[in-house]
Amino acid sequence: MSTPTRVRAARKSPAERADDIARAARDLALEQGLAAVTLRAVAASAGVAPALVAHYVPSMETLIARTFQAVVSAEIIEIEALLATVEGPRVQLGALIRTVLDGTRDDVTVVWVEAWALGRRNETLARAVREEMDAWQAVLRGVIAAGVRTGDFETDDAAGVAWQLLGMVDGLNAQALVRWGDTGGRAALTLHAVEGMLGLSRGALG
Amino acid sequence: MSTPTRVRAARKSPAERADDIARAARDLALEQGLAAVTLRAVAASAGVAPALVAHYVPSMETLIARTFQAVVSAEIIEIEALLATVEGPRVQLGALIRTVLDGTRDDVTVVWVEAWALGRRNETLARAVREEMDAWQAVLRGVIAAGVRTGDFETDDAAGVAWQLLGMVDGLNAQALVRWGDTGGRAALTLHAVEGMLGLSRGALG
DNA sequence: GGAATTATTGACCGTTTGATCAATAATGTG
DNA sequence: CACATTATTGATCAAACGGTCAATAATTCC
Numbered sequence: 001m002s003t004p005t006r007v008r009a010a011r012k013s014p015a016e017r018a019d020d021i022a023r024a025a026r027d028l029a030l031e032q033g034l035a036a037v038t039l040r041a042v043a044a045s046a047g048v049a050p051a052l053v054a055h056y057v058p059s060m061e062t063l064i065a066r067t068f069q070a071v072v073s074a075e076i077i078e079i080e081a082l083l084a085t086v087e088g089p090r091v092q093l094g095a096l097i098r099t100v101l102d103g104t105r106d107d108v109t110v111v112w113v114e115a116w117a118l119g120r121r122n123e124t125l126a127r128a129v130r131e132e133m134d135a136w137q138a139v140l141r142g143v144i145a146a147g148v149r150t151g152d153f154e155t156d157d158a159a160g161v162a163w164q165l166l167g168m169v170d171g172l173n174a175q176a177l178v179r180w181g182d183t184g185g186r187a188a189l190t191l192h193a194v195e196g197m198l199g200l201s202r203g204a205l206g
Numbered sequence: 207m208s209t210p211t212r213v214r215a216a217r218k219s220p221a222e223r224a225d226d227i228a229r230a231a232r233d234l235a236l237e238q239g240l241a242a243v244t245l246r247a248v249a250a251s252a253g254v255a256p257a258l259v260a261h262y263v264p265s266m267e268t269l270i271a272r273t274f275q276a277v278v279s280a281e282i283i284e285i286e287a288l289l290a291t292v293e294g295p296r297v298q299l300g301a302l303i304r305t306v307l308d309g310t311r312d313d314v315t316v317v318w319v320e321a322w323a324l325g326r327r328n329e330t331l332a333r334a335v336r337e338e339m340d341a342w343q344a345v346l347r348g349v350i351a352a353g354v355r356t357g358d359f360e361t362d363d364a365a366g367v368a369w370q371l372l373g374m375v376d377g378l379n380a381q382a383l384v385r386w387g388d389t390g391g392r393a394a395l396t397l398h399a400v401e402g403m404l405g406l407s408r409g410a411l412g
Numbered sequence: 413g414g415a416a417t418t419a420t421t422g423a424c425c426g427t428t429t430g431a432t433c434a435a436t437a438a439t440g441t442g
Numbered sequence: 443c444a445c446a447t448t449a450t451t452g453a454t455c456a457a458a459c460g461g462t463c464a465a466t467a468a469t470t471c472c
Contacts, residue, residue: 017449035323035327049451167378
């Protein structure tokens with residue numbers, strides 16, 4: 001048994017240290033969920049004393065909210081990059097759905113699910129959740145609205161369909177967290193579902 | 207300031223007391239979420255000493271799992287009763303979706319969302335979540351399979367569609383928890399989505 | 413009525429959480 | 443080199459958690 005001593009952390013500039021802490025929190029959230037982002041766990045992961053984390057962050061409530069935001073906004077940027085690589089609303093929407101449901105983002109899904117739960121007791125986090133949901137919906141709405149303009153899609157409520165699709169995807173991913181396996185048909189079925197919402201014939205997106 | 211003293215609880219039969227405690231836990235879960243189901247909170251709500259709750263329950267982990275199961279299985283029974291009041295797979299599926307998405311079950315949705323999150327650190331709860339998801343899926347699958355037999359629906363994967371619909375509904379309800387309002391179009395859009403998955407023409411369910 | 417049974421409780425314990433603050437040690441500046 | 447600045451830390455606190463156990467009080471039984 002070696003007591004897990006900790007050497008004194010090398011002195012760094014406040015900017016650099018703040019970055020270390022933010023990164024440690026982000027890693028913890030992705031590996032063990034938002035609930036694992038505690039003062040002591042972040043300190044241990046960053047290799048500093050717990051008091052230093054408290055010194056660099058106004059409160060754990062806000063650190064958790066910021067961490068959530070960092071994880072999710074990174075995902076949104078990733079998706080926007082994906083959309084830029086393909087052309088045409090139908091292809092874009094298909095690629096988006098297939099990517100988001102490919103089952104390789106369980107770590108981000110855990111962050112989402114825990115954010116919904118923790119947000120009920122952390123108003124700062126709840127605000128961040130609403131912001132990021134708005135951002136996600138805006139991306140989906142953009143693709144759908146573009147498709148309506150080009151005549152690819154048919155709906156008079158692009159915003160509503162975007163919310164609907166976002167909810168569907170979140171629910172399916174949350175479900176996959178508990179019921180591993182069976183992720184095969186999800187994307188195909190979701191595409192059919194979206195076809196139904198956008199007045200497309202069966203297979204128009206697949 | 208009156209210190210919240212507590213009178214000694216009247217002596218009851220073990221069965222009755224166990225019921226009191228289960229009911230107190232259930233009420234707490236519906237009013238404040240599963241995370242509020244703590245030893246002390248349940249004791250306070252039941253009007254007994256914390257030690258008595260510990261005496262009647264093997265562990266808080268299992269009390270939380272049982273409470274989740276009580277809340278959710280009651281909802282499933284309610285839905286099965288609803289299905290018995292109408293006839294024909296299309297009408298049944300429509301009624302089911304409209305009911306589940308009518309926005310009056312936020313309390314149950316909170317229990318679901320917190321169960322997904324807490325289940326990651328409570329294996330007993332995780333098992334209960336899987337069981338209840340299976341039960342829910344079985345209900346949906348029953349309606350869908352019946353529709354396939356009667357020729358109302360068209361799919362070769364009733365089980366898959368059932369899982370898909372369950373995920374969609376859960377996601378939409380979780381979303382409504384954060385983004386209140388706008389619950390108007392959800393049912394209609396969901397019906398169109400299901401039409402897409404079941405090879406139906408637009409409006410066949412609405 | 414007295415004794416055995418048992419439902420109930422208060423007083424604890426150990427752990428984990430977020431947070432504060434005086435003390436310490438490293439840096440940079442004159 | 444001496445000194446001011448400041449990044450970092452150990453010690454400590456209060457609150458909340460699940461859980462244990464001997465003592466107490468109500469009931470039942472003979």
